[in-house]
Amino acid sequence: MIVERLQEDISSMRLMPGSRISEPDIAARFGVSRQPVRDAFSRLESMGLLRIRPRKATEVKRFSRGEIEKSRFVRAAVEMEVLRRAARRCVAADGHELDACLALQRKALAKGDQLAFAQLDYDFHRAVCGIAGVPFAFDVIHAEKKKVDRLCMLALSREDRMPQLIDDHARIAEAVKAGREEEAVEAGTVHLSRLDATIEAIKVASAAYFEDED
Amino acid sequence: MIVERLQEDISSMRLMPGSRISEPDIAARFGVSRQPVRDAFSRLESMGLLRIRPRKATEVKRFSRGEIEKSRFVRAAVEMEVLRRAARRCVAADGHELDACLALQRKALAKGDQLAFAQLDYDFHRAVCGIAGVPFAFDVIHAEKKKVDRLCMLALSREDRMPQLIDDHARIAEAVKAGREEEAVEAGTVHLSRLDATIEAIKVASAAYFEDED
DNA sequence: CGGTCAAGTCTTGAATACAAGATTGAATAC
DNA sequence: GTATTCAATCTTGTATTCAAGACTTGACCG
Known part of the structure; x- marks a missing residue:
């Protein structure tokens, strides 16, 4: 195709x-x-x-500040609502699923397998959506993510961030498992905000790939 | 075109x-x-x-339960986040804008002008997005809404609901103006849930327009 | 030497012709 | 009378050709 x-x-x-x-x-x-x-x-x-x-x-298409913001906002809104629901609905088996995801991700980190790591990142978020009872929410997150994914190809040394991302996931998983909605939302917010700094750095380094601001 | x-x-x-x-x-x-x-x-x-x-x-395309749910979920997630932000940021001038919207809408109700009423409904939600500092959020809400808009054409006698919708808006506006986030979210949830009953009613009345469930 | 105009070329938009798959219908064999 | 098969037709997919607008480049004129 x-x-x-x-x-x-x-x-x-x-x-x-x-x-x-x-x-x-x-x-x-x-x-x-x-x-x-x-x-x-x-x-x-x-x-x-x-x-x-x-x-x-x-x-x-060049990257545009507006579209990045919009995508960021939608992802945040959806992901936060997902986390709230997941925290309310999470049962023991769900907790195990999250733990299994995390374990696999740690293994990928140890092997330095970035591709597997990225895939497992998706799997984690997909699992959370499943626990929340809104599997279709992942489609939305995925679609929005694809719009800015290529931007992250410009970020150098993703390896540095991998441990931090795993910590984020662990914190999210703990909050969800414990049913603490607001803590899960807080952890999710932090997790998403990791991207902002990266994007800002890219914006100054590769201004040519961004649309002119009006 | x-x-x-x-x-x-x-x-x-x-x-x-x-x-x-x-x-x-x-x-x-x-x-x-x-x-x-x-x-x-x-x-x-x-x-x-x-x-x-x-x-x-x-x-x-026929209506599908899955897509309606998805659209509903995205709208809810985005709208709730918008309301939270709007409640946090609303200043006096913003409150006046909401009040003006409501006044116009009441006038449209009095005249029975359904078209104007629908337009003002959009304007209200757009205004809230503006107050929240995320005008682009309205694009998302609008796009999702269009996917299910035609469904509501099947609903009989929209007039009955117009007063209730205005009451919803009034309650949302009050909560936003007062800066009470959770109350705004609660009012928004109620507002959105009005549609659910309508859709269920349509689903039994016009099953032919819905996709076969698996 | 500089500016302007025109022709050529590059772009996408639209129209037409052809191809391939799917469905439907009738005709024929049983 | 029924089932099966084949052909015609209807669908979208693809290729080719023509058309129209925009940019570039050259020449010509001031």
């Missing part, structure tokens, strides 16, 4: 924000006609990854 | 859920070729209004 390939190229920053891509180019690269590419462009635009300027050009 | 026209047709239930539409038909109706229609279909699909079944048919 063309969409997936392009999405992967954009998410992995092989296609940099602001770089222009044209339908004929991509069509030739995939050995198809312009129509499928056009279709893919349209979908990627609605995913917020491309910006189609009619009759001018299509370019990989 | 073709998308808007079709969207309006779907939202207003002129095109019923489950009814099939084909690209050539719509193209002929608008006097254009299949490509613009195809483009429009693609966009409407990503808006969650159409379901394109490759090489089979394209149909107006």
Whole structure:
């Protein structure tokens, strides 16, 4: 599928924000006609990854302060509500599931396996959504996350943060298991706010990838 | 624009859920070729209004329990966070804005102007988002709302509910103005839950417009 | 030397023609 | 009368061609 390939190229920053891509180019690269590419462009635009300027050009969307804030806000709101519900509903078996997630993540950290670590990060949040009784909430979190994921590819040395992220998860898990809503929300807020500093750092380091502020 | 026209047709239930539409038909109706229609279909699909079944048919999406729940959850989560922030930040001028909204809405109620009433409902929620310092949150609420808006077209006699909705808004406004977060959240929850009963009623009355449950 | 205008080229948008899969219907065999 | 099979038609997917707007580059004129 063309969409997936392009999405992967954009998410992995092989296609940099602001770089222009044209339908004929991509069509030739995939050995198809312009129509499928056009279709893919349209979908990627609605995913917020491309910006189609009619009759001018299509370019990989730059990061914008507004969109980052918006995505951040939605994720925060949803995740906090999820944590509240999870804390209210968590039973013993659920607690074990969270612990198992954490154990696996610690193992991935020990092996330095960043890919597995990232996957387990998803699994943890997905598990919390399941415990909260709102599995579909993870779809929302996931969709919002994808919009800013590529930004984090610019962050250097993710390894440093991995222990901290695990600590965050542990604290969240404890609060959820104990049924302490507000503590879980507090821990979740801290966890999310880790990203803010990273983004600010990236913004000064790679201003070219950000949209001009008005 | 073709998308808007079709969207309006779907939202207003002129095109019923489950009814099939084909690209050539719509193209002929608008006097254009299949490509613009195809483009429009693609966009409407990503808006969650159409379901394109490759090489089979394209149909107006039926309501699904899962999507309604998801949309409901996101709106609730976002709206509650907005109310919390609004309660914390509300100053005198903001309170006046809410009061003005309410006054206009009461006037619309008196005149029985349902269209204006609906618009003012949007304005109220938008105002709250503005007070909370997260205007973009309204985009999210709006987008989620559009997914289920057409469902409410099936509800009979909206007039009965208008006074109750105004009371809800008044209670929300009071709590926000007084800075009482939890009271605002509680009022917001009640406000949102009004829809649930309506949807349940519609579900039994118009089961044909809902997807089969698995 | 500089500015302006025009032609050429590059972009996406739209229209048309062709292809492939799915469904439906009728016709035929049993 | 019923079941099965084949063909016609309807669906969306893809390719190709034409069209229209915008940018670039060159030449020509002041």
